[in-house]
Amino acid sequence: MSTATAAREAAPEVAQSRGPKLLRGWNMAALIFIGPAVLLLAVFMIYPAVRTIALSFENGLGNYVQLLTADPRFISFNLPPSGSLFNNILWLLFYTGGCILIGLIVAVMATRVRYERVVKAIVFLPMAIAATALGVIWRFVYSPDPDTGLINAGLGVIGVDPISWLGNATFVNTALIIAGIWGSAGFAVVILSAALKGISSEILEAARVDGATEGQIFRRIIVPMLSLPISVIAVTLTINVVKLFDLVYIMTKGGPGNASNVIAVQMYQQFSARNFDYSATVAVVMLIVLIPVMIFNIRRFRSERVIA
């Protein structure tokens, strides 16, 4: 965290260096340093992104009207609601909420034992694993064959018949979201555990002396003091949810039927089916959903000026 301190010290000087010097004009140095990156970004990101927006408007607003009002695979308002956008909302609520809840519980418990490092490393490990491999691991856990799948084997012990977790529209989203939480909770644990260390032990001791229970300390002191890191995690995981592709594509391809589809997978399906303008429309919707989240993030960077 020494970087953060250094950043704060250096920031005012950097601010002072701007101003008149900026008027000196472009020079070779500037072109050599930023030229290659700016060229790459202009040709391979900005131009394609603008083309995608143009493509989505190929039939005027037709694609958007179709997507938002007449495509039950994207969003259906009939009760119960369904569609990939709806599933993304389920992910947003339960995956983000689940990661934060588990992150809080594990981080708080881990600070109280000597093997904290080990616990955090174990929970963080899935962050290193490709979502592709993670998908295979969980397809295996959920296998309907009780001689293969851990969960159905466990259910067999208590006399419950095997359930096809990924083949059943009722369970599939829950099953996927659990796999997602398993993959990302480590991120929340590491951030929250670092934040917990910032809470002074004197406050906690004072509360204990005053007779607060551990439960009260958790709800009244720890959670409020962690509100900033929690919002950071929520924003990060929200971005994950909007871009969620690999795990769902590997585990169910959005099925059975359309039951577990999400917008990024639907975009790819439309792309594979060569419905380019329609798939561009889905991509633009992803972008629009990301804008407010990203504005929050950039504001945070500008106020913090830290890298990690």
Added chain:
Amino acid sequence: MTFGESVAVEAPPRTTTERITRTISKAPIHIALAIVGLIWLLPTIGLLITSFRPASDILSTGWWEIFAGRLNFTLDNYQQVLGSQGMLNSFINSVIITIPSTIFPVFFAALAAYGFAWVDFPFRDSVFLVVVGLLLVPIQMVLIPLVQLFATMGVYGQFTGLWIAHTAFALPFGIFLLRNFFITLPRDLIEAAKIDGASSWNIFRTVVMPLSVPALASFAIFQFLWVWNDLLMALVFAPRPNGLPMTTQVQNLLGTFATEWHLLAAASFLIMVVPLIVFFSLQRYFVQGLLAGSVK
């Protein structure tokens, strides 16, 4: 940031009695953490054990049978996926795709980041803001036009196209991360080098680069893992049929052998081996890189 040692929230126990009392009162925490540990380890361990079991055993019994002492260890699964199922070829493809897709972004992002941090030019901050704004563009926003553009350039379905796509897509984050690190370098150091007559290029090469190894390493590791684990870009841009990296190859295997767990388990572990080595050997940079990369 690492998985640092725990900071003692309470005073250390003074007597043996106190230590025992405290251990007992903490029993629920130990039990809960043990359950957490099991939930996070068992799925992976189960697949790892399965990858070493003969196909016939996998069909008849679960991997947990080894706790009853029944394990017939075999390397046949790995031999089969690496050979006839093409995972060795895919492993090599993953390396061919990942290495340039890591080196190019680190190099171009470091150059640009230095420009944005220490070179004066008009509209510097506005240009930088545009670059940061590109962080929000998801891959899906560029896929379709990139296919057309690469086809025109003659690099569609070639490693070159994939390298370009990964490099461009990594730049906003890389520039952002490295620029924020570079501006923390001591101003005096860079001014002194300027007064000594060093060119911007020499300052970049001999002053800034050596001081920025931690930031460069974090970004490089993050980018390496991003590309190594990438599925979407590979599905669209990787050379077919012989240039597929391991992620897409496993996805193909899933389509053909959805329940052939001896193959799927071994293939999945081949994807995981390199990231796990990185994880255990460079844990500090790894965690830093992943946390920093969470903005992507």
